[in-house]
Amino acid sequence: MLTLSNVNKTYRDGTQALKNITIDFPTGMVGLLGPNGAGKSTLMRTIAGLQSADNGTITFNDIDVLNNPDELRKTLGYLPQEFGVYPNMSCIALLEHMAILKGLTPTQRQQQIPELLELTNLAKSAKKSVANFSGGMKQRFGIAQALLGDPKLIIMDEPTAGLDPMERERLNNVLVNISKDKLILLSTHIVEDVENLCNHVALQFNGEILVNGEIPELLAPLEGCVWESSTSLDTQTPNGENGSAHILSKSFTYGKPHYRIYSEKQPTEDASLTRTTLQDRYFFELALKVGSHAN
Numbered sequence: 001m002l003t004l005s006n007v008n009k010t011y012r013d014g015t016q017a018l019k020n021i022t023i024d025f026p027t028g029m030v031g032l033l034g035p036n037g038a039g040k041s042t043l044m045r046t047i048a049g050l051q052s053a054d055n056g057t058i059t060f061n062d063i064d065v066l067n068n069p070d071e072l073r074k075t076l077g078y079l080p081q082e083f084g085v086y087p088n089m090s091c092i093a094l095l096e097h098m099a100i101l102k103g104l105t106p107t108q109r110q111q112q113i114p115e116l117l118e119l120t121n122l123a124k125s126a127k128k129s130v131a132n133f134s135g136g137m138k139q140r141f142g143i144a145q146a147l148l149g150d151p152k153l154i155i156m157d158e159p160t161a162g163l164d165p166m167e168r169e170r171l172n173n174v175l176v177n178i179s180k181d182k183l184i185l186l187s188t189h190i191v192e193d194v195e196n197l198c199n200h201v202a203l204q205f206n207g208e209i210l211v212n213g214e215i216p217e218l219l220a221p222l223e224g225c226v227w228e229s230s231t232s233l234d235t236q237t238p239n240g241e242n243g244s245a246h247i248l249s250k251s252f253t254y255g256k257p258h259y260r261i262y263s264e265k266q267p268t269e270d271a272s273l274t275r276t277t278l279q280d281r282y283f284f285e286l287a288l289k290v291g292s293h294a295n
């Protein structure tokens, strides 16, 4: 269990990136979902002990993370948003090098490196230079290095960013296979990835955690109130006679608009009730904070 209590972070220019974050993350695959600038990377880097918090406490099992980041590092795997420039080394040589830096013994290295290459589907490319890998292969390499030493806490900052659909699917398969006895914290602004992979999710916005829980629990309050419609609402009716109604999202099908509307009663003539998705809850929470964005 990872526990954060009253964690705050304000950057030197006055940006308050974390506002009194108090949250528990259970074992398994956990999604941290939020728009650009929500504070996800700041939170991930702080949990990983890579930057300080102004105050508060973070514990992972019995480790006091903020006061003892070296202790956490022994059981941490971290996949940053940007890896920077890769040296011109083969995939296997670079993994070997990183394993040595992580303190793995020769026996552990001999056992783990081939296993990780298989798991991440890189065995056939082991002798190729990582610098020449495609974006998806680099992300899979990032996961392989994060898993060296069998860490119990794995932090992945936007692992699927910039990947094509096939590579995203490949990466998702790898992630599902490794999440058995570990806490994998995955930050993203792609709702679908969280819905596909995670049972537990925290929604972050403007430095705050808006809601946190198992996905079915988060969807329950909106059940029976999400409608699909090809027509928009005439006006937003936050407290109108017919109860509150607002547009959650607007998309297009073959060029025609398609609305998802939150409403306690049928909001338009052609509206039909539909299954609530995590995206609906996400937009519902954002609308409460900033107003509907989809008129």
Ligand SMILES: Nc1ncnc2c1ncn2[C@@H]1O[C@H](COP(=O)(O)OP(=O)(O)OP(=O)(O)O)[C@@H](O)[C@H]1O
Pocket (backbone or CB within 6 Å): 011, 012, 013, 015, 016, 017, 034, 035, 036, 037, 038, 039, 040, 041, 042, 043, 189
């Ligand atoms: N080193 C820094 N100095 C000043 N402000 C920063 C710094 N790093 C991040 N910020 C600001 O803190 C806020 C949160 O940024 P952060 O990168 O943590 O968000 P994010 O949710 O990861 O965003 P994205 O999805 O775009 O990566 C933003 O307003 C950002 O501009």
